[in-house]
Amino acid sequence: MAWYKRIEIPILITAICALIQILPYYFTLGPVAEDFQSNFVNWQMVVGTGALLVGAIAILQLHIPRIMQRRPQWEYSLALLLTFIIMVIFGLPIKEVGLGLTNPVFEFLYGNILTPLSSTMYSILGFFIASAAYRAFRARTLEATVLLLAGSLLMLKNAPIGTAFWPGFGTIGDWLFNIPNMSTQRAIYIGGALGAIVLGVRTIAGYEKGYLRGGGE
Amino acid sequence: MVTQGETLWDRLENIDRRVLYLLLWIVVLSPLISPLGLPVSISSSTVKYYETIENLPPGSMVVVSFDFGLSALGELYPIAFATLHHLFSKSVKFAIIATWNEGPIVAKMIIDKLKPEETYNKVYGEDWIFLGWAPGGEQAMAALGRDFWGTITLDYLYKKPVSEYSIMQNLKSAEDVDLLISFETGTPGADEWVRQWWEPYRVPMLVACIGVMAPTVAPYVQAGQVLALLPGLRAGAEYEKLLSKPGLATAAADAISTSHILVLAFVIIGNIGYLARRGRRK
Numbered sequence: 146m147a148w149y150k151r152i153e154i155p156i157l158i159t160a161i162c163a164l165i166q167i168l169p170y171y172f173t174l175g176p177v178a179e180d181f182q183s184n185f186v187n188w189q190m191v192v193g194t195g196a197l198l199v200g201a202i203a204i205l206q207l208h209i210p211r212i213m214q215r216r217p218q219w220e221y222s223l224a225l226l227l228t229f230i231i232m233v234i235f236g237l238p239i240k241e242v243g244l245g246l247t248n249p250v251f252e253f254l255y256g257n258i259l260t261p262l263s264s265t266m267y268s269i270l271g272f273f274i275a276s277a278a279y280r281a282f283r284a285r286t287l288e289a290t291v292l293l294l295a296g297s298l299l300m301l302k303n304a305p306i307g308t309a310f311w312p313g314f315g316t317i318g319d320w321l322f323n324i325p326n327m328s329t330q331r332a333i334y335i336g337g338a339l340g341a342i343v344l345g346v347r348t349i350a351g352y353e354k355g356y357l358r359g360g361g362e
Numbered sequence: 363m364v365t366q367g368e369t370l371w372d373r374l375e376n377i378d379r380r381v382l383y384l385l386l387w388i389v390v391l392s393p394l395i396s397p398l399g400l401p402v403s404i405s406s407s408t409v410k411y412y413e414t415i416e417n418l419p420p421g422s423m424v425v426v427s428f429d430f431g432l433s434a435l436g437e438l439y440p441i442a443f444a445t446l447h448h449l450f451s452k453s454v455k456f457a458i459i460a461t462w463n464e465g466p467i468v469a470k471m472i473i474d475k476l477k478p479e480e481t482y483n484k485v486y487g488e489d490w491i492f493l494g495w496a497p498g499g500e501q502a503m504a505a506l507g508r509d510f511w512g513t514i515t516l517d518y519l520y521k522k523p524v525s526e527y528s529i530m531q532n533l534k535s536a537e538d539v540d541l542l543i544s545f546e547t548g549t550p551g552a553d554e555w556v557r558q559w560w561e562p563y564r565v566p567m568l569v570a571c572i573g574v575m576a577p578t579v580a581p582y583v584q585a586g587q588v589l590a591l592l593p594g595l596r597a598g599a600e601y602e603k604l605l606s607k608p609g610l611a612t613a614a615a616d617a618i619s620t621s622h623i624l625v626l627a628f629v630i631i632g633n634i635g636y637l638a639r640r641g642r643r644k
Contacts, residue, residue, distance in 0.1 A: 183505070186501045186504050186505045187512070190501055190505065264435045264436050266433060267434065271390075271621070272382075275624070279625070279629055279631075279632050280632070282632070282633070284637065293629070303618070304596075304621075305596060305599070305615050305619050306622075307622070322580065326580065330581050
C-alpha cells in the first residue's frame with residue numbers, strides 16, 4: 146500500500162490538530178502557538194461553511210434521480226428542488242443586480258412561507274406532547290406515579306394560573322427544578338464530559354477509528 | 363369511536379387524540395382572541411435578568427447573540443424583542459451576532475419593528491451594530507472571543523468593514539465585553555458560551571431559552587456561570603411585566619395557563635379510567 150494511503154496518516158493529522166487546540170489551553174506556549182491555534186479555528190469555520198456546498202450537492206444527487214425516475218412521492222422532491230433553487234438564486238449575495246438577503250422576493254419567501262412553516266412545525270410538538278402526556282402519565286408503578294406528580298406540579302408552576310391559584314406551586318416547582326433536576330443534570334454533564342475526555346484521548350492515540358472508513362482497516 | 367363491551371373507564375383511558383387536539387386548539391386560540399388577564403407572578407430569576415440589564419453602567423459593552431432559528435420564534439421572539447427594547451432604552455452599547463444561520467433574519471425582523479434610530483435615537487455603528495452570522499458554531503464563539511475584527515470582517519446591514527465603525531474600536535475581543543446575552547434553543551448555545559467565553563474570559567452571561575432547554579441550562583445558573591435564565595414564554599411575560607411593555611408573551615400567558623390546565627385535566631381523566639379499571643380487575 147502506498148504510504149499516503151496508510152491509516153496512520155489521518156490519525157496523525159487528527160492528533161496534531163487536536164494537540165494544537167488542547168496544548169495552548171493548558172500551557173503558555175507563546176504567541177506563535179496561539180496564532181497557530183487561532184488560524185486552525187478559522188480554518189475549521191471555512192471548512193464548515195464549505196460543507197454547506199457539499200450538503201447542497203447531496204440534496205441534488207438525492208432528489209434529481211427521484212424526479213427523473215418518477216419514484217414514489219417524486220412530487221415532494223420537485224417542490225423541494227424548486228424552492229431550493231428559487232431561494233438560492235434570490236439569496237445570492239450579488240447586490241449589484243438586487244439579489245441577496247434584502248431582496249424583496251427572498252424576504253417575502255422567508256417571512257411568509259419559511260417562517261410560518263417553521264413555527265408551525267415546532268408548534269405541532271405541543272399537540273404531540275399533550276397527547277403523549279395523557280397516555281404516558283399513568284400511575285402504573287411507584288416510579289411512574291412519582292413522574293406523574295412531578296410533571297403535574299411543574300406544569301402548575303409553569304402555568305401562570307397555577308401560581309396565581311396557590312403560590313406554593315411555585316415553591317414546590319422550584320424545589321423540583323433546583324434539587325432533583327439539577328443533581329440529575331449535573332450527573333449527566335459530568336458523565337458526558339468524562340466520556341468526551343476518554344473519546345478524545347482514544348482518538349488522539351489512534352484507538353478510536355470510527356471516523357475513518359467506518360472504523361475498518 | 364365506542365366499541366362493543368367497552369366500559370366508561372376504558373373510554374376515559376382511551377379518548378381519541380383528535381378530541382384532545384381539537385380542545386387544545388380551542389383553549390390556546392380562545393385566550394389569544396379574548397384575553398382572560400390572569401395574573402402572572404414574577405420569579406426571582408426574571409428579576410435578576412431584568413436588573414442585570416437595568417443596572418449596567420452607561421457605556422457598557424453588551425454582545426447579544428441570536429442562537430436560534432425560525433422554529434423557536436414563538437417562544438424566543440417576544441423575549442428577544444423585549445430584551446433589545448430594554449437595551450435600546452439604556453445608555454449602553456451593544457453588538458448583535460448570531461451563531462445560527464437564521465439568527466440574523468430573526469434579529470432583523472426585530473430591528474425593523476423597533477426602528478432604533480427613530481424610536482430610541484440610537485446611531486448605528488456608534489451605539490449598536492449588527493454583525494450577523496459567525497459560521498462555525500463553537501469554533502466561531504472561540505474565534506470571536508479572541509478576535510472580533512478577524513472573525514466577522516463586514517457588518518450585516520451595510521457590508522462595511524467593521525473596523526470603520528466607532529463602536530468596534532472598543533470591541534476587539536471578549537475581554538472588552540461586559541455582558542453576553544444569548545437567546546438559545548440548543549447547540550451551539552449556553553454550553554458552548556460557558557466553555558468559550560465564561561471559562562477563559564469570565565464574561566457575565568444572561569440566557570433566554572425555550573422552555574424545554576431550561577433544565578439543561580439551570581446548572582450553569584446555580585454554579586454562577588450564567589447570571590440569570592429566562593426560560594420560555596411565561597418568563598417572557600414576566601419580563602414584559604417588569605418592563606411595563608406588554609407584548610406577545612403577555613398575550614400568550616393566558617394560553618399557557620389554559621393549555622396546561624387542559625393537559626392536566628386529561629392526565630387526571632386518564633388516571634381515573636386506569637385506576638378504576640384496575641380496581642375492577644382486582
